[in-house]
Amino acid sequence: MPVDIDLLLAWGATYKKIAQGETIFTEGNHCSFYHQLVNGSVKWINVDEDGKEFIHTIVEPGESFGIMPLFDDEPYAASAVAEKDSIVLRLHKPVFLDLLRDSPQLHFKFTRLLAEQVRFKLLLLKTISCQNPHICITTLLNYLKKNKKNICQDCSQLTLTRQQIAGMTGLRVETVIRTMRHMHDDGELLITKGKVFCVYD
Secondary structure, three states: OOOOHHHHHHOOOEEEEEOOOOEEEOOOOOOOEEEEEEEOOEEEEEEOOOOOEEEEEEEOOOOEEOOHHHHHOOOOOOEEEEOOOEEEEEEEHHHHHHHHHHOHHHHHHHHHHHHHHHHHHHHHHHHHHHOOHHHHHHHHHHHHHHOOOOEOOOOOEEOOOHHHHHHHHOOOHHHHHHHHHHHHHOOOOEEEOOEEEOOOO
16 A cells, blocks of 8 residues: 655655665564655565575565554564665654554555455465465465456566465475466466466456
């Protein structure tokens, strides 16, 4: 959910360039800013002791990320890393909270956003627990298509890589590749020259 850029700038937000691979904030650190992606791509992740990433979401331009600590004053629950060179708008946390107090409608939108994120997490947990790769991937793709996220609205091309899908579902990359090939053969999606198109409902 984007906040109007002019509104953020009027309240003192500043642009920050982020290089590909650069960490924007780290799990366990204190939250000092509201972040909104202007362009580029950011992954929101946890990393286990073996270095394996679990991807919560791939942030697209216009989306905010890492907002939970703005409301509960706890540390970041996950890290944010730029997938490519990106530009982020940052607004100091106390000023952002003043903005919400000044705009109840905006506050309500963030409440709804947090509820949507919790619902998505519950949906993923439910599908991951069934340990069926087809169900995991189908559920994720249906959610993304319904919410117009990580899918090109003009051509229905999925903008996530197989590695990113594996990171979001807890599956092995090889399992994702094999399962999506079966889905292609069954007409559930289209794979052309390595690109995936979500052509089903």
